[in-house]
Amino acid sequence: MELSSLSVTLLKVKPTITSNHEGAALTGNTVTLYCNLHQSAGWTFYWSKHTQNSEKETITNVYTISSVSLSDGGQYWCRAGRENPVYYTHYSDALWVNVTGGSRSGPSVSAFSLLSSLMAVSPYLLVSIVLGVKCYRARAGPDEENRTQAVMEAGASS
Numbered sequence: 001m002e003l004s005s006l007s008v009t010l011l012k013v014k015p016t017i018t019s020n021h022e023g024a025a026l027t028g029n030t031v032t033l034y035c036n037l038h039q040s041a042g043w044t045f046y047w048s049k050h051t052q053n054s055e056k057e058t059i060t061n062v063y064t065i066s067s068v069s070l071s072d073g074g075q076y077w078c079r080a081g082r083e084n085p086v087y088y089t090h091y092s093d094a095l096w097v098n099v100t101g102g103s104r105s106g107p108s109v110s111a112f113s114l115l116s117s118l119m120a121v122s123p124y125l126l127v128s129i130v131l132g133v134k135c136y137r138a139r140a141g142p143d144e145e146n147r148t149q150a151v152m153e154a155g156a157s158s
Helices: 105-157
Strands: 016-019 031-036 044-049 056-058 062-065 074-082 095-097
Touching: 016 074, 016 095, 031 044, 031 074, 031 095, 056 062
Parallel strands: none
Antiparallel strands: 016 031, 031 062, 044 056, 044 074, 074 095
16 A cells, blocks of 8 residues: 655745835824735734734734824834734735824925015015116116217217
C-alpha cells in the first residue's frame, strides 16, 4: 500500500490602508482610515501607529480619529486576524497621516480680513493715484507748452 503526503501552504494576505484625506488634515477635523481586504467579513482589524506600543482593535475595517491633533500625525499600519488561535494577515504598507494646525474657518477669516482692509484703504489709494497723475501733468504741462510754442515760432520764422 502506498502512502501519499499532502502539504498545505497558507498564503498570507496583505491589506491596503487608505485614508479619507488627500494631503494634510487640519487640527480638529476627523480622519478616517480604511484597512482594505478582498473579503473583509469575519475579520477583526488591528491598527498600529509608529509611536504606540499596542494595537487598537476594531470589528470593522474602519478606524476613525475624531478631532485630530498634531500628535495624531505619523505612520499608521493595519492588519487583520480571525479564528482561534488567531491567524493574522501581513501588515499593510505604512500610511502617513499629516496634520497641520489651524481650522477650516481660519483661512476664510483672514481672507475676509484682507478684503476688509483693502476696501478701507481703497479710497485713499485712489486719491493718491489721482493726485500723482495731476502732479505729473502739472510738471509735464509747461514743457509741453514750451515745445508747442517753439514749434510755432520755428514755423513763423521760415
